Amino acid sequence: MSAKPPFQVQADCENCFGLCCVALPYAKSADFPIDKDSGTPCRNLQYDYRCGIHQALREKGFKGCTVYECFGAGQKVSQVTYAGKDWRNHPDTAKEMFEVFPIMQQLHEMLAYLHEALNRKETEPIFKDLQTVLEQTEALTGLNPESLISLNVPAHRCIVNELLIRTSELVRKNTAPKKAKKLDYIGAKLKGANLRGASLRGALLIAANLRNADMRLADVIGADLRDADLSGADLRGSIFLTQVQVNSARGDRETKLPDGLKKPAHWT
Known part of the structure; x- marks a missing residue:
């Protein structure tokens, strides 16, 4: 159904x-080059409500907007x-x-x-x-x-x-689902890891090496994939993966995504 x-x-x-x-609001960081308060228009917002640097957001330091x-x-x-x-x-x-x-x-x-x-x-x-x-x-x-x-x-x-x-x-019930032993996987070396059917709800996977990892049917709701390397990873059938999470990660032509999600332009 x-x-x-x-x-x-x-x-x-x-x-x-x-x-x-x-x-x-946003704060000056790796994602934004300046501070901005809530209710204050971004300096790049044009009168027609379009972004003046939409095609160059990453190059201009506004990576946060792209995710x-x-x-x-x-x-x-x-x-x-x-x-x-x-x-x-x-x-x-x-x-x-x-x-x-x-x-x-x-x-x-x-x-x-x-x-x-x-x-x-x-x-x-x-x-x-x-x-x-x-x-x-x-x-x-x-x-x-x-x-x-x-x-x-x-x-x-x-x-x-x-x-x-x-x-x-x-x-995940027919995939011998695994629950993550922890939530902090920042910078973790998970190259080729078998994460099929794993529960990674809310996991911190920032800058983790997930190259060639099997993430099919994994639950990734709320997982932080910023700068995670998904090159060659298989995420087909993964649950609750959003375009935002994909955009925040790194990947390549070999990365396999669920139907409906697109490989970002910044992926190699």
Whole structure:
């Protein structure tokens, strides 16, 4: 069984008011060359809400922008919650809009995970539960700004997470699933490792050597893959892997990704 979403879970920047470039703060680091406060437009944001250096973000030091995904929250807030009224021409909505955006981003991220779960054949036993919670989550995204701001997002995330854990168990049950012995794999030497069916939920895999690793059917929800070397790794069928995680890692033409995910331009 499968489900087609009545919503978008990928960014559509053409229909967004550059919300991630304004609402979110960032600090000078390896990912950004300058500091920026929440509510302050990025210096590269143009009047038409497009990025002036979109094709050269990494070269200009804005690597952090290339690994961010709003999961469609930007256009939802811009075109639905605020009915196309942008923050520049309606400055009285700006502060509230910037507060609503990260809440919507969390809800849309949950929608993306739930949609993936619904489209795994292994989840048929919990399909109705997944569908119910997906519909509940989608309904929350349609709330007015005041209601969104007062929403108990952590409580709803707990409900979603219970189903995502069950999804993981169902998908991995025939692969002798392994639970990670630890969460800290920063810089770990895992070249050629057998991680098939492993639970790597929330694992820190920053700069880990995962060359030629077998990561098929591994659960990588929330795993930090920044600068991890996935050259030659096999991630087909991995669970809850996002384009954001892929973009933050390194890989090559031999890296095998799940359907629907693309190899970033910076991969060799």
